[in-house]
Amino acid sequence: MGEFAIAVTPSPGGMAVDFEERVNFGRLRDYRLARTREALENSKAGALLCFDTNNIRYTTSTQIGEWARDKMTRYSLLARDGDPMIWDFGSAAAHHRLYAPWLKPENCRAGLNGLRGAIPPDNELFKRTAREIAELLRIQGVFDMPLGVDIVEPPMMFALQEEGITVIDGQQIMLDAREIKSADEIMLLTTACAMVDGAYQLIADVLKPGIRENEIVALVNKRLYDQGSDDVEAVNAVSGERCSPHPHNFSDRILRPGDQAFFDIIQSFNGYRTCYYRTLNVGRATSAQHDAYTKAREWIDSAINMIKPGVSTADVAKGFPKCTEFGFETEFEAFGLQFAHGLGLGLHERPIISRVNSLDHPMEIKENMVFAIETYCPASDGVSAARIEEEVVVTKDGCDVITLFPAEELFVANQY
Numbered sequence: 255m256g257e258f259a260i261a262v263t264p265s266p267g268g269m270a271v272d273f274e275e276r277v278n279f280g281r282l283r284d285y286r287l288a289r290t291r292e293a294l295e296n297s298k299a300g301a302l303l304c305f306d307t308n309n310i311r312y313t314t315s316t317q318i319g320e321w322a323r324d325k326m327t328r329y330s331l332l333a334r335d336g337d338p339m340i341w342d343f344g345s346a347a348a349h350h351r352l353y354a355p356w357l358k359p360e361n362c363r364a365g366l367n368g369l370r371g372a373i374p375p376d377n378e379l380f381k382r383t384a385r386e387i388a389e390l391l392r393i394q395g396v397f398d399m400p401l402g403v404d405i406v407e408p409p410m411m412f413a414l415q416e417e418g419i420t421v422i423d424g425q426q427i428m429l430d431a432r433e434i435k436s437a438d439e440i441m442l443l444t445t446a447c448a449m450v451d452g453a454y455q456l457i458a459d460v461l462k463p464g465i466r467e468n469e470i471v472a473l474v475n476k477r478l479y480d481q482g483s484d485d486v487e488a489v490n491a492v493s494g495e496r497c498s499p500h501p502h503n504f505s506d507r508i509l510r511p512g513d514q515a516f517f518d519i520i521q522s523f524n525g526y527r528t529c530y531y532r533t534l535n536v537g538r539a540t541s542a543q544h545d546a547y548t549k550a551r552e553w554i555d556s557a558i559n560m561i562k563p564g565v566s567t568a569d570v571a572k573g574f575p576k577c578t579e580f581g582f583e584t585e586f587e588a589f590g591l592q593f594a595h596g597l598g599l600g601l602h603e604r605p606i607i608s609r610v611n612s613l614d615h616p617m618e619i620k621e622n623m624v625f626a627i628e629t630y631c632p633a634s635d636g637v638s639a640a641r642i643e644e645e646v647v648v649t650k651d652g653c654d655v656i657t658l659f660p661a662e663e664l665f666v667a668n669q670y
Contacts, residue, residue, distance in 0.1 A: 262654045263647055264441055265448040268482050268523070277524075282438040283315045283356055286431075287338065293431035294334055300396025301333040302424050303387060303414075306404040308599040309428045311525055314340045314357060316350055320485045326370050326407055331387065333394040341365025341383075367410060375409040384413035391419070402427045429604045432596075434622045439526060439598060440647055443624055444656045446523040447645055449481045450530045453519055454659040461534055461667035463511050467491035467504045474519060483521045487601070490518035493536075497639035498632040499581075500591065511537045511670075514546075514633070516641035525599045529626040530657050531643035535666045546633035547640035547664040553629040554642050557594060561619055561627075562652045567607045568616035570594065574609060574629075581632055585609045591630040596623060597645060623648045640664070 266276045290313050294302055304310050307323050310330045322328055322343060331339040339361040340350060350362040367379050391397040401414065402424025414421055435443070453474045460473060471489040478486050491504035493515035509515060516533040533547060553575060560570045577588035589610050596603030605617040607625075625646050632639040642661055646653035 263444040263656055265444040267445060277438045277441050282436065285436040286312045289431040290332060293427045294332065297402065297427045298400050299402035299422055299424060299427060300399025301331060301391055302402045302427060304330045304404050304424065304428065305406060309404050310340065312428065312432060312599055314338045316340050316342065316354060317525065318343060318346045327367060329365060331390060333391065333396050336394045337361055380409045380413040383410065384417045387414065388417040388419060404428055432598055433604050434620060435598060435624050440624065442524050442526040443597065446521065446526050446528045447530065447656045449478055449483060449523060450519045450521065450528050451659045452481065453477050454532050457517060458534060458665065458667045461509065461515065461536055463509060463536060466506050466508050467493055468506050471504050478521050483523060484525065485522045487520040492516050495637040498637055500630060500639065500641065509536050512540065514543045514638040514640065520601060527597060527601050528645065529597060529601055529643060530645060531628060531641045532659055532661060533640045533642060533664065535664060537666065537668055537670050539664055539666050540635065542633040542635045543638045544664055546631040546638060550629045550631040550640040550642050553592065554627055554644060557627050558644060558646060558653060558655065561625065561646060561648060563619060563621045563648060563650060565619045566616040567605050567612040567619060570607050571609050571612035576609065580630065594625045594627040597626045598624060619648060621648055621650055
């Protein structure tokens with residue numbers, strides 16, 4: 255990364271102005287729909303039925319809040335030559351007819367399948383939905399083709415099959431569509447990173463003996479929502495003896511002088527997510543902690559330097575250390591500690607680069623993919639560990655780093 259990273263991708267903020275070209279949401283909607291149509295055309299499916307909220311947002315540009323993510327009550331339909339359709343929660347459908355003019359009013363409908371089983375299947379809501387979908391597929395001339403479905407409750411799957419519909423994996427079609435990011439998507443991802451840059455400055459300011467992990471999580475949540483985040487999905491805060499092995503959570507542990515602490519801030523701006531780790535020490539650091547950080551930095555820099563268009567994900571994965579090099583017996587147990595993952599509306603998009611999957615099933619890295627790259631190194635003291643993550647945009651010559659809070663060396667906060 256050199257002495258420090260220089261921002262290349264614009265991150266102007268959320269406000270639209272008349273004196274600069276910023277995110278063009280009409281262009282963003284057109285791009286996402288065109289990408290979906292292309293992926294659908296290249297598949298065996300005649301239509302896509304989506305229950306995954308990321309896919310619904312990608313194809314219809316509708317969103318009603320994070321509470322709906324696990325309810326399985328919203329769904330969308332896109333046939334090859336049809337217009338996007340959305341079935342939403344009660345009055346949200348009427349709201350879309352007023353405020354989403356890119357959708358035909360008749361294509362914004364209220365839907366209900368049972369709220370993850372709270373309304374039992376014998377109420378026949380799934381059957382009602384399946385009959386409606388089957389009729390629409392007939393009208394649009396694709397009933398005899400497979401239907402791509404991304405995620406589904408078993409009663410919904412059974413009801414579709416009872417209607418004579420052949421269901422195939424639609425998630426792969428949608429991930430094909432979402433693989434390459436537009437300039438507007440990249441600007442939103444970069445702006446999301448800029449928000450987390452500021453959150454890390456807040457952490458650096460308050461990282462003093464006596465503060466608890468959960469207090470830091472609360473402060474970060476407030477800061478991000480104040481800045482316009484639409485979802486703070488998670489803030490991992492891991493310190494002291496909790497660092498090794500990595501627990502992927504936070505607790506009420508009180509931070510003490512000399513603790514090594516790492517944080518992961520996962521949040522979204524207009525739906526586009528961050529996955530952004532940093533390691534900071536409280537007041538001072540030992541040589542073992544510095545050594546662990548140096549090794550984690552070497553691993554991540556090697557991966558960053560490797561990523562460019564045309565490179566195989568297997569070649570990048572080979573550069574990550576084997577699980578036995580940092581204390582684990584199997585690659586599955588070490589999964590997520592040394593890897594890279596696509597990033598967009600979803601936290602984990604294609605491609606996923608790791609020793610678990612990439613060595614035997616390589617994929618080609620392409621321009622305008624966006625990755626989060628993560629490394630982890632336990633310290634020789636047996637308790638501390640360093641964790642680093644950088645988000646990068648793949649360019650024609652390599653990649654640009656868009657996570658800019660200082661990480662070239664171990665950051666010692668409030669040093670004494």
